[in-house]
Amino acid sequence: MKRVLLGLALCLSAWPQTLVFKNFTLIDGRGGAPVSGAAMIVDGGRIAWVGPVSQLKAPAGASVNDASGKYVMPGIVNLHGHVSVASGLTQDVKRFYTPELVEKNLHLYASYGVTTVLSMGTDQPSVYPIRAEQRAGRPTVTRIFTAGRGFTGKGGYPSVMPGMEGIPYEVSTVQQVNADVDELAAHSPDVVKIWVDDHLGKIPKIPIELSTAIIQAAHKRHLKVVAHVFYLQDAKQLVAAGLDGLAHSVRDKPVDDELIRLMKQHGAWQMAATLAREASMFVYAKPAPFLDDPFFARGVAPDVIATLKSPEYQKKIAADPDFPEYPKFLKAAQENLKRLADAGVRYGFGTDTGPPARFAGYFEHWEAELMVAAGLTPNQVITAATKSAAEFLGAKDLGTIEKGKWADFLVLSASPLADIKNTRKIEAVYIAGNLVR
Numbered sequence: 001m002k003r004v005l006l007g008l009a010l011c012l013s014a015w016p017q018t019l020v021f022k023n024f025t026l027i028d029g030r031g032g033a034p035v036s037g038a039a040m041i042v043d044g045g046r047i048a049w050v051g052p053v054s055q056l057k058a059p060a061g062a063s064v065n066d067a068s069g070k071y072v073m074p075g076i077v078n079l080h081g082h083v084s085v086a087s088g089l090t091q092d093v094k095r096f097y098t099p100e101l102v103e104k105n106l107h108l109y110a111s112y113g114v115t116t117v118l119s120m121g122t123d124q125p126s127v128y129p130i131r132a133e134q135r136a137g138r139p140t141v142t143r144i145f146t147a148g149r150g151f152t153g154k155g156g157y158p159s160v161m162p163g164m165e166g167i168p169y170e171v172s173t174v175q176q177v178n179a180d181v182d183e184l185a186a187h188s189p190d191v192v193k194i195w196v197d198d199h200l201g202k203i204p205k206i207p208i209e210l211s212t213a214i215i216q217a218a219h220k221r222h223l224k225v226v227a228h229v230f231y232l233q234d235a236k237q238l239v240a241a242g243l244d245g246l247a248h249s250v251r252d253k254p255v256d257d258e259l260i261r262l263m264k265q266h267g268a269w270q271m272a273a274t275l276a277r278e279a280s281m282f283v284y285a286k287p288a289p290f291l292d293d294p295f296f297a298r299g300v301a302p303d304v305i306a307t308l309k310s311p312e313y314q315k316k317i318a319a320d321p322d323f324p325e326y327p328k329f330l331k332a333a334q335e336n337l338k339r340l341a342d343a344g345v346r347y348g349f350g351t352d353t354g355p356p357a358r359f360a361g362y363f364e365h366w367e368a369e370l371m372v373a374a375g376l377t378p379n380q381v382i383t384a385a386t387k388s389a390a391e392f393l394g395a396k397d398l399g400t401i402e403k404g405k406w407a408d409f410l411v412l413s414a415s416p417l418a419d420i421k422n423t424r425k426i427e428a429v430y431i432a433g434n435l436v437r
Contacts, residue, residue, distance in 0.1 A: 018043045019407075019433060020058045024067035026050070027417065029074040029386035029400040031379055034417060040072070042407040045138040045432035050401055070427060071415050073382060074401055075115025075408035076364050077389035080247055080272035080350025083119040083127075083144065085163070088304050089356040092163035097124040105360060106141035108299055110436045112361030113429050115408040116143040116390070116398060118350070120226075120247060121150025121193035122158075122167055128187050138432035143408075145393055147226070148184050150193035151177075151214050153206030157197050168195065171206070174213045181217040190393060192218040193247070195228040196238065200322060208234075212241040226271055232259065239263055245271035245392065247350065249333035251278070260343045271392050272350025273337040275370035276363040278330035284308055284357060285318040295424050296362045308357070334374035341376060348392045349385035368420050378420040407433040 019042040026038035028050075039056040041049040058064055084101045085093045109117055119127065127146045134143055154172040158164045169180040184192065194214055198205035215225045219242060226245035229235045232253040235246055239262040246268065250259070262268070290296045291305055307313050317323070341347055351367045353360040364385075371381045390399025397405045408431050414422040429437040 018048075018059050018062040020056070020062045020064040021067050021072065021411075022053045022056055022058075022064070024070045024072045024411070025415065026401060027071060027073040027382060027415075028402065029383060031383040031387070034071070034415070038072070040401065040407075042430075042433045045407055045434070046397075047401060047403055047405050047407050049403060067411060069413070071412040071422075072401065073410050073412065073416065073423075074386035074399055075410060075429065075431065076113050076349070076385045076423075077116040077393070077395075077399060078109070078114050078350055078353070078364055078385075079118045079245075079348045079389050079392060080120050080274055080352050081109075081117040081360065082122045082352070082354030083117065085122050085354050086356045088301060089307060090163070091161070091356050093122055093124070093167050095163070097122075097126070099126050099130060102127070102130060102144075103141060105354075106144060107436075109142040109360050109364075110140075110429060110431060112299065112364060113410045113423065113426050113437075114142055114361060114364050115429065115431050116145065116393075116395070117360075118145040118190060118393065119147065119354075120191075120228075120352075121147045121195070122164070122354075123148055125187075138434060140431060140434045140436055142431070143398070145190040145395075147191045147193040148187055148189040150195060150228075151180070151206070152195040153204055153210065155204050156206055157195050157199055157203045160203055171210055171214075174210065177210055177213040178217050181214060181221065185218070185221040185223060189223065191245070192223050192225045193228070194225065194238075196234050197228055197230045200325075205234075208237045208241070211238060211243075215242045232256070235259055236262060239266055239268045242266060243268055245269040245348075247272050247274070248277070248352070249273045249275070249336050251329040251332045251336075254332070255336045255339055260340065260345060263340070263345045264343075267346075269392055270337065270340050270345055270347040271389075272348060272352070273333055273371065273374075274350055274352040274367075275330060275333055275337070275374065276367040277352035277358055278326065278333050279366070279370065280358050280363075281326040281329070282317070282323060285314050285323065287314070290362070290366070295365075296359070299361045300359055330370075334370065337371065338375040341380065346388065346392075347384055348389040349381070350389075365421070365424050368416075368423055372420045378417050381420060382416060382423075406431075 022039040026035040039053040224244040411428040413425040416422040
């Protein structure tokens, strides 16, 4: 770990302190119209000035970059990821969660323009010094936020899944909840995560009384609480109990007026719709078209791609007893996201990437495409994935391209407002003013 940090420090010392970008079209993340003929000064990793190129006064000695014909937008903020829980198509948190593999995973996110990720409840203790080191300096990999260890009921999801044994807190009493929240709170996690799901009746689900106790205990310590949900009734009960965010879409039924009222009343967010996660449950039953896309393939090992293309793997996916339901769950998630957005409920952006076959980096761009297919505009999606997501995290110096904020941004060769798939046309990625791709 010390060698990694030393290399990072030496690398940081080599970066120019002052950068100038000019002649680009600015998409600042706030949801307004794009601004052509824009310029920006980055100093010490932060945005020192942004405005019309006609008013640019480049500091002496600055590195000047002419970005004519390019588009600049904030880096993508993913509110639902799982860092280093798997290698290839094998999930095993205790085996694969090492500082070196976390660093590698964060580099992968960064190469795809995902400059911040919230890791949702599957992290090991080594996440905290990694996070502290990032926040003390200027990272050259994706910024990590963490829920630490999440909560579930005794024998609940995801503890019963391969490679997840002993990862979440498994609680069965309020006394245990309070002790475990105390232990978690000592690390100052960015959110507290609860899994509330019985996997279509197959696994015990944490009772609402214990979820309520977690919410109350966390709120006493000024920590937000978010929940993995599936059912509409669970979403209603959790939001009524004070939940701050839904980490997945409701997928069993259409959201109704009561849930919308409760979310507005309590200020709860649809923090992540995780549409790509829903699509991943059935897309591999046939040769997925993106398997031959170079943008996908550059982040995935060739042997993994070969497996995903194999008839044996496709038959395995299609043989899932619940397989016919999965496309319906995606459709419900898309329709529910659109209804919540139209009703004025706050929403962010998240994918549930990290577990097997949910590929960090590529899936964030696919998520944006699926959100547009759900009826949101590209500008709404970009705002959700930048400004809004940063606001949910309370990250006041991230999410938009404004003076004083960290210079986390993408340079694109085409407008994502014209076609959301143009977020994939990445020319460069900067984190804290450091060129990372």
